[in-house]
Amino acid sequence: MPEFLLPFGPFHIVLLHLPIGVLAAILFVEVFLRDKDDRKLPALGMLYFLFVLTTAFAIGSGLIYEKSGKFGDEVEDHERWGFIFGACALVTYVLSWVRRKKKNPGVLAVYVVALIATTGAMVVTGHLGGELVHGKGFLTKGFKSDERPAPPPPKESSSNEPPQTSTTVSSGVTPSVLANSERMDSQVMTIAAVDPKVALFNAAHAVLERNCFECHGATKQKGDYRVDSAEAIMTVGRGRKEPVVAGDPNASELYYRILLPADDDDVMPPSKKPRLSPQAIEAVHDWIAAGAYWPTQAELDAAKGSHSNVGTPATDKAIATINQTGAKAEYNAWGDGSVRVDLGVVFPEQLGTALQAIGSLKSELIWLDCSKLKLPNGFFNGVTRFENLERLHLDGTNVTDTDLAALGQLPKLKYLNLYDTQVSDQGLATIEQLYGLEKLFLSGTKVSEPAVESLRRNRPEIDVVYRK
């Protein structure tokens, strides 16, 4: 669609009334000049011409208006009915001519049916369009009782919480006591640097970002309301009710709307979209209850720096160095700062550099993939420093039976892949002594079937994957 047309989109709101008026005139003429064909038919001819013309303008401008993106998916029903209405209008126009030329009752009947269908389609289209602009249920709102449905019972407010919670905190126990394991402890301490108000905001903002921004953000502002900045979220939209009352969720229209039952006309997100989870609703509630504080960019940046980092700067540096050699190092997606290194994809001439770089990792390395590499002497001595190593891929490497002895120093080793290697029964005897092992791959090796059977018998907890 050419750009220059876009400004004409809003004219849809004006143009759409013309076919409505003309259709009303047609109906009027049809009904009140029933037996005066000599006066009626010429008048109708003109009216029909005007009807089709204005309908075309209304539909055209509507399609342009849709491109503005101001309305979302809800516009689709209106659009579909608009096309149906347009088709009906055309058919009725043609039939009105047929009827003028051929005076027979059959044609007249078909014409009347078409005219009624057109009127019906117009009512539906118009109503759907009206709901887009004025909100769902706008037509009948005046008839319903003025009282709004009471919001669902508010969740337990902060005032009647079990008292021991507050005593725990205010009696001078440091947050670390609340944590029940060492790992949790370190996390709490890391977050402790974040302003709690910012943390509350982050939780609520994540909910808004995921569920509301699409229609109340930069690209669309349904109901003339948007939630993507501190000022905007407080600014009253077309709903004429204060969206967010700092400190009082139950007086905030935003909170009221997300609590409404799924079939309510006013519910947010709208009926067709997924409901918010109880946790998400709670996050919004707590943020508003705590004063709906919207941090400045500087505060957000500060918070970001202090808690989003998995791992340490030293590990970051090692990862960067390793990745320059073509090998792939990264934090595991488990959020625990552990590292995986895929050495198999290293540029062959840089294997030495990569191995050296891996040497700067230690306990954080828990997954090492050496598939298809020609490992240099001393590799297995070096590997023993990774005391937390859990997964080791040696498939397709030059690993020998004697090399495997070093693995005894890896107490956490769970997964060992020896597919397509020269390992034989002798190596299997060493493996039998690896006590943490849970999964072992032996296909394509020199081990014998009886030896595998004996390993399976002696260490039934190991899942041995083997075929001749």
Place this chain on the structure above:
Amino acid sequence: MYNELNKLDELSRRKFMQYSAKALLGVGLASTSANPLLAATGGIRPTARNVIYLYLSGGISHIDTFDPKPDWDQQGPVETIATNVDGVQFSSYLPQLAKRMNHLALVRSMHSNQGAHEPGTYFMHTSYTQRGTIKHPGLGAWLTSMSGRTNSTLPGNVRIGGSNNAPGGAGFLNAKYDPLHLGSPDDGLPYVDRHHSVDDNEMRERLAIAEMMDLSFHKHYSSKKVNAYNDVYSDAIRLMNSKDLAAFDLNNEPQSVRKTYGESKFGKGCLLARRLVEHGVRFVEVTSGGWDTHDDNHQRVEELTAPMDQSIAALLDDLYYRGLLDETLVVIATEFGRSPEINSNSGRNHHPSAFSCALAGGGIQGGQVYGSTDERGGSVVENRVTIPDFNATIAYSLGLPLEKVVYSPSGRPFTVADKGQPVTALF
């Protein structure tokens, strides 16, 4: 710090811990690599690194394959056979997969609301319904953009068979995440060799000249799109020089292995997919076409399943014995199922409201069936899984941050699997 804490009202103090933890674990703005769901479900650590996405294009008849209904009078001629997992039955068209059910997590309660091929395929690949105003990225693009490539010289995202511009490409993300399309697995990667008259030096000179010519253009128009094209070119050069080009050549594979996969195009595609994943390609989609059985359903499904059954079984075995299945998620997907009723051409029509998909590997617990359909396979009666849910499960196994909002260039917010929730029961 503690004094700061004391100044706050009661609520804030109590919630402070809770929400800080949430923020830390990735719900907040600043989440990067931490996956909130992992923390929430307590220590499941999905190990998927790569995805082999087997797409049965056209809509496979679930009743004639993964979800047989022996008591339904329009089941047709196919028999029901036992699998190697107690209580789970397949149709007799899938004898090989039936022996590998212990690897599969079968979802019999898939549900889509798109009943035509193009929108259905689009929805399956992107988790969003098709729109005129935006192109959504596919899972391969999400994966490579969020988690990067493993092999720096090979593309991270490859598509074998199917159409070059099928949905599920880079979408609004950077063009460099578009899948590399290989029309035929036999041809490997065409046009990757230098012309015989161009030696190393000549090549370098030519590249230098091209760069010189581009220089002023880049200076004047340094937009994202221009840079993206530049990235695509330099990726291509790196690919030409890659030591791993052999991964694309099926001739390097022993005859005995090639035989297990079969001679079908799909079988070769599966084999190529395994080779690519082995060399660090992260997302490979292999398409098998022709499942749109409006006519003569029973005979055609029988003909189509024979090579499909053989190839997927061979792929699962191969991955399993090599130890690749742990870190490779195999997905068997389609856009919709087919109607329980047989039509007048003895075919079955489109049926999006209930169908089957399957997952294997990548930390998935094999040997389980999730969800079920009614006695005729017409609607889901238990544990409905929507398309976004299914894709969220894939993303979850890869450790992708499901909550992370990514903005399109026009400023619209999107997430990996829209608002889908992962089916954690499968892990």
